[in-house]
Structures are given as structure tokens and as C-alpha cells.
Amino acid sequence: xxxxxxxxxxxxxxxxxxxxxxxxxxxxxxxxxxxxxxxxxxxxxxxxxxxxxxxxxxxxxxxxxxxxxxxxxxxxxxxxxxxxxxxxxxxxxxxxxxxxxxxxxxxxxxxxxxxxxxxxxxxxxxxxxxxxxxxxxxxxxxxxxxxxxxxxxxxxxxxxxxxxxxxxxx
Amino acid sequence: xxxxxxxxxxxxxxxxxxxxxxxxxxxxxxxxxxxxxxxxxxxxxxxxxxxxxxxxxxxxxxxxxxxxxxxxxxxxxxxxxxxxxxxxxxxxxxxxxxxxxxxxxxxxxxxxxxxxxxxxxxxxxxxxxxxxxxxxxxxxxxxxxxxxxxxxxxxxxxxxxxxxxxxxxxxxxxxxxxxxxxxxxxxxxxxxxxx
Numbered sequence: 001x002x003x004x005x006x007x008x009x010x011x012x013x014x015x016x017x018x019x020x021x022x023x024x025x026x027x028x029x030x031x032x033x034x035x036x037x038x039x040x041x042x043x044x045x046x047x048x049x050x051x052x053x054x055x056x057x058x059x060x061x062x063x064x065x066x067x068x069x070x071x072x073x074x075x076x077x078x079x080x081x082x083x084x085x086x087x088x089x090x091x092x093x094x095x096x097x098x099x100x101x102x103x104x105x106x107x108x109x110x111x112x113x114x115x116x117x118x119x120x121x122x123x124x125x126x127x128x129x130x131x132x133x134x135x136x137x138x139x140x141x142x143x144x145x146x147x148x149x150x151x152x153x154x155x156x157x158x159x160x161x162x163x164x165x166x167x168x169x170x
Numbered sequence: 171x172x173x174x175x176x177x178x179x180x181x182x183x184x185x186x187x188x189x190x191x192x193x194x195x196x197x198x199x200x201x202x203x204x205x206x207x208x209x210x211x212x213x214x215x216x217x218x219x220x221x222x223x224x225x226x227x228x229x230x231x232x233x234x235x236x237x238x239x240x241x242x243x244x245x246x247x248x249x250x251x252x253x254x255x256x257x258x259x260x261x262x263x264x265x266x267x268x269x270x271x272x273x274x275x276x277x278x279x280x281x282x283x284x285x286x287x288x289x290x291x292x293x294x295x296x297x298x299x300x301x302x303x304x305x306x307x308x309x310x311x312x313x314x315x316x317x318x319x320x321x322x323x324x325x326x327x328x329x330x331x332x333x334x335x336x337x338x339x340x341x342x343x344x345x346x347x348x349x350x351x352x353x354x355x356x357x358x359x360x361x362x363x364x365x
Contacts, residue, residue, distance in 0.1 A: 008234075016226040030230040037234050042241070103220035110218070125218050130187055149181045153211045160214065 004044050008037060011057050014127055018058065021122050022065050024111045032068055036061045058127065059137055062119060069115050102160065109159040113152060120145050121152045171197040176204045183208070184215050311362055319358055 015036060019029040039060050110118055116138065123134040124145075135145035171179075171193045182188040198205040320336050336355070 012231070013223070013226050016230065017223050020224055026227075030227060030233070033226075033230050034234045034237055038237050038241075041238055099217065099220055103217045103222075106214060106217045107221045124181075124185060125215065130185065131182065146178065146181045150177070153181075153214055156214045156218075157210055160217075 004041055007040070007044070007053060007057075011054065012037070015057060015061050018061055018122055018127060019065060021107070021110065021126070022115075022118055023068065028068060028072075032061075032064050036064050039064070055129075055133060055137060058123065058129070062123075062137060065119075066115070105160055106156055109156045110152075112159075113155065116140075117148050117152050120148045124149055173197075173201060173204055176201070177207070180208060180211055184212065311359075315362055316359075319362055323358055 012033075016029065016033055019032050019036070020026065023029050023032065036057070040057055110121060113121065119138050120134050120140075123129040123137060124131060129137065131145045131149075132142050135142045138145070140148070171190065176194060176197045179188050179190065179194050183191065183194055188194055198208055334355075
């Protein structure tokens with residue numbers, strides 16, 4: 001297996017999930033996914049170090065997604081779709097149906113966030129980046145990153161208002 | 171720790187990055203409002219973690235490897251190939267220049283190219299429909315200053331009323347158009363040089 005194949009195997013699923021949640025559109029995410037890894041492939045030998053591969057490929061993905069969002073803003077005929085969150089066979093059966101429904105609601109809330117907030121939240125929540133790493137990757141200060149995630153929580157809490165209160169009391 | 175600081179630290183607490191975790195928890199134990207906020211935010215954080223991850227479609231993987239295969243089949247021109255081509259081209263140009271009859275003294279920096287104003291017909295270039303009128307060497311000038319002055323003087327895409335166009339390319343100002351270069355171009359450049 002080549003070095004690139006191993007790299008692809010390590011990061012492909014994470015980048016796919018990131019792009020899908022970031023864009024909320026399977027076709028665009030698939031197209032962008034190919035662009036990200038093609039770019040990674042063409043620059044693979046010349047990349048600065050092997051240590052920061054994760055940050056490197058996520059940076060490519062973040063930049064490509066930003067370009068895509070800019071293009072889409074000009075394309076008024078194709079508004080952003082919310083991701084499909086129907087139940088799927090690979091969902092964990094041990095997770096209660098109510099929790100799954102709430103989780104979908106959270107994902108819908110994430111899809112409604114402004115793009116820059118969504119980027120930071122996804123990187124920190126799903127991809128294990130620290131606030132400092134995510135801030136660097138998105139080109140903002142660490143305090144701005146923390147503030148952004150705090151605002152995201154506030155928005156998600158408002159979206160789930162009532163339902164979570166009930167759940168916490170049970 | 172006060173409530174404002176606790177609010178600020180809540181995201182770090184959730185990701186496990188908070189260094190003052192003990193202090194934070196002590197504050198929560200005495201502050202019902204912050205404790206409630208932390209509890210609710212924690213629930214949202216956990217719920218987000220339950221969201222299913224969609225598997226990567228095979229078509230996306232296939233599409234990527236098709237793209238890669240396609241790029242491998244295309245002839246590659248790496249830096250060394252381009253350098254080799256550049257060297258050959260430069261040698262050919264030097265050879266042609268040595269054989270060509272001298273049309274006059276070589277242009278000094280910032281002066282017009284020899285073909286301009288000598289009575290020779292302007293050279294045509296295939297890539298641009300307009301005949302080349304002159305090439306000024308502006309490498310001694312700041313490119314931004316030249317660009318700004320020409321933009322100011324000829325705001326419509328560097329095009330003057332007579333239809334001449336101006337382009338900056340690698341330290342040269344290229345003028346194309348239907349008529350010979352007029353004094354305005356010269357005066358702009360001379361103004362920039364502080365003559």
C-alpha cells in the first residue's frame with residue numbers, strides 16, 4: 001500500500017463526514033471530497049511534514065468548502081439543503097429512539113448555523129481538534145473560537161428548548 | 171471563579187481542555203445557574219455525539235481514483251521539464267537575436283522598444299488580436315504605482331479613448347492598439363519616474 005493510500009484510508013471517512021455536515025448536500029460533498037483528496041494527492045510529496053497530516057487535510061477541506069460556499073452564494077437558484085437525517089440501518093440500536101430524534105434535531109440545528117460557526121463546532125466536537133488547533137485552522141483567535149462554540153450551544157439550546165428540559169428532569 | 175469566567179470556560183470543560191477544572195467544578199457546586207447551564211450544554215454536546223456518521227460512498231472513492239488515474243496518464247511537466255524547455259527557448263531567442271540585423275541602439279531602461287518609432291511596422295502577436303505598439307521596461311518602477319496611475323488615467327480596463335490597451339507583464343508595460351503610442355502614455359511614465 002502506498003503512503004498516499006494509507007493517508008487516504010486514515011482520513012477519508014473523517015473528511016467525508018466533515019464535508020457532509022458542513023455542506024449538508026451529498027452530491028456537493030462528494031464532489032468536494034474528490035477535490036480535497038485530489039489536491040492532497042498532487043501536493044502529497046511536497047507537504048511540509050508528515051506530523052501534521054490531519055490538520056493539513058482538514059485545512060484543505062475547510063478552504064475548499066469555503067470556496068464552494070462562496071460559489072453557492074452566487075448561485076441563487078440552488079439554495080442549501082438540510083442534510084437528510086432519516087433513520088438508517090447502521091444507527092446504534094442501543095441509543096433510545098428519543099435520543100436519536102434529539103440528536104437529529106441537534107444536527108438540523110448545526111446545519112442552520114452560519115458557515116464559520118459550523119466549521120468550528122464540527123472540528124471541535126466531531127474531529128477532536130483542540131480550540132487552539134481549530135482556531136488556527138479556521139484563521140480566528142482562540143477566544144473567538146470559544147465564543148463561537150458558546151454561541152452555537154446557545155442556539156442549539158434554544159432550538160431544543162423544552163424538549164431537553166423534560167429529558168433532564170427524567 | 172465567577173460566573174462570567176465559568177461561562178467562558180464551559181467549552182474548554184466540555185472538550186477536556188480546561189486547566190482550572192477543579193476551580194470550575196467548585197463554582198458549579200455553589201452556583202445553580204452555571205450548574206444548570208453546564209448541565210444543559212453537556213446534554214446538547216452529548217446528543218451531538220450521538221448523531222450517526224454516514225459511511226463514505228464507494229462512488230466518491232471511485233471518482234477520486236479515476237481522477238488520479240487520469241492525471242497520471244496526462245504527460246507531466248515538472249519544474250525540470252519546464253526549465254529544460256525554457257533553456258532551449260532562451261538559446262533559440264539568443265541565436266535569432268544574434269542573426270537579426272541591428273535596428274538601432276538597444277532600448278535603455280524605461281525607454282521604448284527599438285521597433286517603436288523607428289518606422290518598422292509593429293510586431294503582431296497571434297495571442298492578442300491587437301497589434302503590439304510598444305513595450306516599456308518598467309522594472310525599475312513599482313508595479314503597483316504604475317498600475318494605480320494607469321487605472322486612474324484610463325479607468326476603463328486600462329483602455330484609452332483611442333482603443334489602446336495597457337498590460338503589465340513581468341516588469342514590462344505592454345501597449346497594444348490600433349494607433350501609435352501617443353504622448354499621454356509617455357507622460358504618465360515620465361511622471362512616475364519624476365522627470
